[in-house]
Each structure stands twice: as C-alpha cells, then as structure tokens.
Amino acid sequence: MKLIFKITLLYLLITLVVFLLGGMITHQVIMREVVFEEQRFLTERLTSAIRMIEHRKLDRPFERDKIRIIPLDGQVEETPITFSDTVVMHATLQRMEPHNKLDVIKKVGDRYYSISLYDLIIEEDDISDGVNESLLKMYLLLSVVVLVLGWIASLFILKPFNATLEQIRNFSLKKNDRIVYQKSNTREFDKLNKFVEEMTDKVRSDYQSLKEFTENASHEMQTPLSITNGKLELLLESDNLSNEQVSLIISAQESIQRLSKLGKALSLLTKIENKEFESVEKVDMSELLSKLLADFKELTDLKSIKVETEIQDQVCVRMDSTLAAIMITNLIQNAIRHNNEQGMISITMTDKKLTIRNTGEALKSDPKVLFERFKKDNQSKESIGLGLAIVKKICEVSSFNISYEYQKKMHCITVIF
Amino acid sequence: MKLLVVEDQAELANNITSYLSKEGYVCEWCSGYHQAIEKLAGFDYDIVLLDLMLPDGDGLDILRFLKKEYPDTGVLILSAKNALDDKIHGLDLGADDYLPKPFHLSELNARLKAIYRRRHLGGTHDVVFNEITINTETMEVTVNGKPLDLTRKEYEMLLYMVVNKSRVLTKQSIAEHLWGDYMDSVDSFDFVYQHIKNLRKKIVQAGGRDYIQTMYGSGYKFNPQVS
Numbered sequence: 001m002k003l004i005f006k007i008t009l010l011y012l013l014i015t016l017v018v019f020l021l022g023g024m025i026t027h028q029v030i031m032r033e034v035v036f037e038e039q040r041f042l043t044e045r046l047t048s049a050i051r052m053i054e055h056r057k058l059d060r061p062f063e064r065d066k067i068r069i070i071p072l073d074g075q076v077e078e079t080p081i082t083f084s085d086t087v088v089m090h091a092t093l094q095r096m097e098p099h100n101k102l103d104v105i106k107k108v109g110d111r112y113y114s115i116s117l118y119d120l121i122i123e124e125d126d127i128s129d130g131v132n133e134s135l136l137k138m139y140l141l142l143s144v145v146v147l148v149l150g151w152i153a154s155l156f157i158l159k160p161f162n163a164t165l166e167q168i169r170n171f172s173l174k175k176n177d178r179i180v181y182q183k184s185n186t187r188e189f190d191k192l193n194k195f196v197e198e199m200t201d202k203v204r205s206d207y208q209s210l211k212e213f214t215e216n217a218s219h220e221m222q223t224p225l226s227i228t229n230g231k232l233e234l235l236l237e238s239d240n241l242s243n244e245q246v247s248l249i250i251s252a253q254e255s256i257q258r259l260s261k262l263g264k265a266l267s268l269l270t271k272i273e274n275k276e277f278e279s280v281e282k283v284d285m286s287e288l289l290s291k292l293l294a295d296f297k298e299l300t301d302l303k304s305i306k307v308e309t310e311i312q313d314q315v316c317v318r319m320d321s322t323l324a325a326i327m328i329t330n331l332i333q334n335a336i337r338h339n340n341e342q343g344m345i346s347i348t349m350t351d352k353k354l355t356i357r358n359t360g361e362a363l364k365s366d367p368k369v370l371f372e373r374f375k376k377d378n379q380s381k382e383s384i385g386l387g388l389a390i391v392k393k394i395c396e397v398s399s400f401n402i403s404y405e406y407q408k409k410m411h412c413i414t415v416i417f
Numbered sequence: 418m419k420l421l422v423v424e425d426q427a428e429l430a431n432n433i434t435s436y437l438s439k440e441g442y443v444c445e446w447c448s449g450y451h452q453a454i455e456k457l458a459g460f461d462y463d464i465v466l467l468d469l470m471l472p473d474g475d476g477l478d479i480l481r482f483l484k485k486e487y488p489d490t491g492v493l494i495l496s497a498k499n500a501l502d503d504k505i506h507g508l509d510l511g512a513d514d515y516l517p518k519p520f521h522l523s524e525l526n527a528r529l530k531a532i533y534r535r536r537h538l539g540g541t542h543d544v545v546f547n548e549i550t551i552n553t554e555t556m557e558v559t560v561n562g563k564p565l566d567l568t569r570k571e572y573e574m575l576l577y578m579v580v581n582k583s584r585v586l587t588k589q590s591i592a593e594h595l596w597g598d599y600m601d602s603v604d605s606f607d608f609v610y611q612h613i614k615n616l617r618k619k620i621v622q623a624g625g626r627d628y629i630q631t632m633y634g635s636g637y638k639f640n641p642q643v644s
Binding site: 247 | 426428429432433435436439517518519520521522523570584585587589596607608611632633636
C-alpha cells in the first residue's frame with residue numbers, strides 16, 4: 001500500500017473518532033439550547049396568558065389547544081413555575097405527541113389560577129438524526145477530498161523521494177559516477193539524500209580500493225616470486241651441485257610456480273566477481289571449442305584418452321570472449337586431469353547447452369561442494385582447486401546454469417546457455 | 418647485444434642481468450621512468466626490457482617514446498599485471514613481445530633471441546650450432562646438411578635448448594615454453610620426456626651428436642661439451 005494512502009487512512013480513522021465525539025457534543029449542545037428556548041417560549045406565553053386573564057376577568061375554566069386555565073377557589077399558595085414532559089393529543093396530527101408542560105399557580109387580580117401551558121417538543125431523536133446525517137455527509141466529503149487531494153499532493157511532495165529511489169535503482173559500481181541529488185525543501189528527504197550520498201560514496205571508494213588491492217596483491221606477489229624463481233635458476237647454473245641439491249631447487253621452483261598460479265587464479269576470480277569482464281559479444285562457441293580441443297590434443301593423446309565430440313555448427317553465445325575461453329579451457333583441463341589412463345571424454349554441444357562427460361573415479365567428497373573454492377576431491381599436487389570455482393563464477397556472471405552429476409561411471413558437467 | 422632493463426625491483430633486475438651477462442650481452446639497468454628516458458636518449462640499445470609499473474611513470478609511455486624516437490629498438494614488456502588489456506595495448510603500441518611475471522630466465526633468453534633475430538634481418542634466419550642448423554623462418558632443421566623431420570613441438574624444443582645451451586632447463590620451464598600456462602599438470606612433464614626422447618633419437622639417427630644431457634631431478638641441459 002502506498003505510504004500516502006496509509007497516512008490518509010490513519011488520518012481518516014482519527015477523524016472518525018473526532019467526528020463521533022463531536023457528534024455527541026453537538027447533540028448535547030443543541031438539546032440544551034432547544035430546551036432553553038422552549039422554556040423561554042412557554043414563559044413568554046405565560047405572560048400573555050396572565051394578561052388575557054386580567055383582561056377577561058376569567059372566572060370559568062378555560063381550555064384551548066395547548067392552554068388550560070382553572071380558577072381556584074379559596075386560599076391557595078402561589079407556586080413557582082415548574083416544567084415537565086407529558087403526552088398530549090396533537091390537534092392537527094391527531095395523535096399523542098410528547099409535549100413540554102408548564103405548571104404554575106398564580107394570583108391574578110385577587111383570584112388564584114392554576115395555569116398549564118403545553119408546547120410541542122422538538123424530539124431528541126430528530127436532533128440526533130439531523131446531527132448524524134450532517135456529520136456523515138461531512139465525513140464522506142472529507143474522505144473523498146482528502147484521498148484525492150492527498151494523492152495529488154503526494155505526487156508533488158514525494159517527487160524528490162521518488163527521484164532518489166530511481167537514482168539508487170540505477171546506481172552501479174561499474175559506472176563509477178557519483179550520485180548527486182537535487183535539494184528538496186523537505187528536511188527528511190534532504191537527510192535521506194545525504195545519507196544515501198555518503199553511503200554510495202563509501203561503497204564506491206571501498207569497491208575501488210578492493211579492486212586496487214586485488215591488482216596490487218597480484219602484482220606485489222608476482223614480483224618477489226619472480227625474483228626467487230630467478231635466484232633459483234641462477235643457483236641451478238652453479239657448478240658442483242649435488243643431485244640432491246638440484247632436486248631441492250627444482251621442487252622449490254615448482255612450489256613457487258604453484259603459488260604464482262594460485263595468485264593469478266584468485267585475482268582472476270576476484271576480477272570476474274568485480275564484473276571487470278563485461279565486453280559481452282557474440283562468441284562462436286563451436287569454433288572456440290574446436291580450437292581449444294586441438295590445443296589439448298597432445299595432452300589427451302599422451303594419456304591415451306579418447307575424445308568424442310558432437311558439436312553443432314555455429315553455436316553462438318553472448319558473453320565475454322575472454323571468459324568463454326577460460327571457461328572452456330578449464331572444463332577441458334578438468335576432464336583431462338581427473339580422467340583415467342585410456343579413458344574417454346565426450347563433448348556434446350547444441351545451441352542450448354554444453355555437456356562434457358569424462359570417465360574417472362567417483363567423487364569421494366560431496367558433489368554439492370564441487371564448484372566451491374579449494375574443494376578438491378583428490379589433493380593432487382598440480383591442481384590448485386580453483387578451476388571449477390572459476391567456471392561457476394563465469395556461469396554466474398553470464399547467466400548460465402551449471403550442474404554436475406555422476407552417471408554410468410562418467411562425470412558429467414552441463415552448462416545450459 | 419646491448420640491453421636496457423627498466424625494472425624498479427633491483428633484485429629482479431639483478432637476476433636478469435647476471436643471467437644474461439653469461440650470454441655475453443651487455444646489460445644496463447635503470448629503476449625508473451625518468452632514468453630510462455635519459456638513458457635511452459643518450460645511448461643505443463638493441464632491446465629494452467620494460468616493466469610497465471614504475472614508481473615514477475607508466476612503462477607504456479616509455480614504449481611510446483621509443484616507438485617515436487627509436488623505432489629500431491626492440492621492446493619486451495615484463496609485467497606482473499597480467500591484465501589482458503595491458504598485453505594487447507602493449508603489443509598494439511609496437512612492443513615485440515610480452516612476458517608475464519614470474520618467468521623463467523631461460524624463457525626470457527629465448528624470447529630476447531627471437532626478437533633479436535626478427536629485428537636484425539641483415540643476415541640469416543639460421544641459428545647454427547655445430548652440425549645443427551635451425552632456420553627460424555622456414556622452421557627447417559638440418560644436421561650435417563641433411564634435413565631433419567621434426568614435429569612442431571620438437572622443433573620448438575630444439576630451438577629453445579639451442580638458444581639456452583649450457584644451461585640447466587627444468588622440465589617445468591620446457592613445458593611452459595611449449596604449452597604456455599594451461600599445461601599445468603604433471604603429465605606435461607612426461608610429455609617433455611617423450612619429446613626429448615624422440616628429438617634425441619632423430620638427431621642421433623641423422624648423424625648428430627647427442628648434446629642433450631639429462632640432469633638428475635627433472636632437468637635437461639644442451640651441453641656443447643659432450644664427448
């Protein structure tokens with residue numbers, strides 16, 4: 001529900017309570033005024049009745065509509081004016097109606113008279129009906145006006161807020177441009193904009209330093225490794241090295257190479273995560289796959305691995321071409337590395353998916369973690385355990401699906417484009 | 418051959434110069450952008466080894482300067498950045514080759530010699546070693562004048578060993594030279610062994626001497642002093 005409607009509804013609810021209380025007060029006030037007026041009216045009529053008695057020298061009982069005067073005999077006390085309610089036959093309506101009644105015993109001239117005056121009461125429920133009806137109509141009018149005007153006003157008042165939302169939605173770290181907000185005249189929105197501005201600036205600078213760190217870490221690591229490797233190579237050149245010394249040097253070199261590859265793979269992974277490979281283009285996967293398979297032919301021949309391919313021509317996929325090459329290379333490499341001697345690799349590609357099957361021992365670890373970093377099934381020395389993590393990451397940024405299964409003694413990795 | 422090594426890491430430069438000095442190259446070293454520009458303006462070099470990340474400037478600017486002022490000087494970029502953009506950019510600007518760190522010094526040597534051969538076309542494309550002659554343009558190899566039928570990889574391996582003669586070449590460095598980065602499995606070492614075996618056999622059968630000496634551990638040496 002829109003904020004403005006929520007606020008409006010809440011406002012209407014509060015108004016309803018106020019209207020109910022207001023209705024009761026109005027009712028009471030009106031009632032009081034009416035009773036007061038009625039009594040004043042009766043008192044005025046009493047004055048004219050007394051004048052009439054004086055004028056006519058009334059000595060018989062007098063009864064007309066809404067008036068009854070009875071002359072009293074003997075010595076009677078005068079009484080104060082009393083008001084009461086009673087039910088009297090209404091002359092024109094011909095039915096009993098509630099009336100106000102004034103009773104008094106008054107001495108006019110030298111006789112005492114009992115005077116009763118009636119007047120039609122304005123009924124309480126008539127007043128209630130009137131009050132209710134007018135309040136209800138007012139309330140309905142108020143609701144409609146508030147809803148409509150609130151909606152229109154919100155378009156103007158919330159304009160800066162919506163603009164901010166739009167800017168946040170379009171915010172991208174890669175574009176690397178600052179979000180600059182227009183000043184609104186609402187303090188809350190200015191505050192919000194200031195926070196968002198500070199936050200996005202922080203995010204941008206953190207992202208920037210993370211990227212730089214990745215680059216620098218890779219650089220700073222490669223240089224000392226390069227130096228060490230060179231020193232070892234120079235050491236190898238020296239005379240009179242024993243065989244043990246040579247093999248120590250070589251094994252040290254191998255470890256350095258591994259470390260260097262690890263650094264490169266990690267930095268590649270971070271770069272893919274940072275979405276630094278974004279030059280999406282049409283990549284001819286069929287051509288790429290055939291080319292890379294040819295590159296690996298020597299290796300498969302060496303391990304006597306039979307490679308069967310069924311590649312549809314001109315399968316084109318939209319992705320970064322560098323990532324495409326890395327993905328295919330890693331998948332083929334993986335299929336060769338975890339294969340048996342005299343094993344088999346079967347590659348099928350259609351324009352929907354790429355399937356690479358290879359023979360090999362079943363996984364000892366959980367297949368679910370196969371694509372995670374450093375989850376190597378066998379701690380084979382030459383593998384650094386990042387190949388499939390990189391493939392997974394590439395699939396993620398290219399919106400492909402990747403899955404693994406082991407069936408008929410074959411590892412099967414499927415990439416769905 | 419006269420070389421200028423532009424590299425801010427003194428130890429790395431030290432490795433390079435001491436390794437290459439044994440080849441009889443004249444190596445000079447400078448550690449930064451300004452020093453490099455000064456040296457290049459004052460002296461002639463055959464090849465410049467260029468690190469792209471320098472403390473006081475961008476290596477690519479040195480490359481631009483060289484291509485403008487001294488187009489005859491060869492340039493080999495050494496970089497730890499390993500960013501593909503840098504590589505492509507560098508080669509586009511006219512660098513002869515690009516070698517990511519860390520590298521084998523023997524690989525560096527082979528690349529330098531290849532650049533030198535390409536740049537100094539005055540004479541011949543032949544790399545001659547005793548009875549073995551390697552034509553780097555046609556990729557033909559002869560032993561005592563008789564052509565030797567080598568596969569592509571055997572040819573590359575022979576050339577690599579000949580330009581790095583008398584040096585210990587580890588299987589790792591040979592494998593990387595032949596297959597690049599993606600051949601990282603131990604299998605490639607067996608593969609190196611296979612190729613070495615075949616190459617040896619072919620040379621000996623053609624009447625050449627067996628210069629390839631197996632070093633204990635996992636290395637080889639192309640030894641001119643073989644009896």
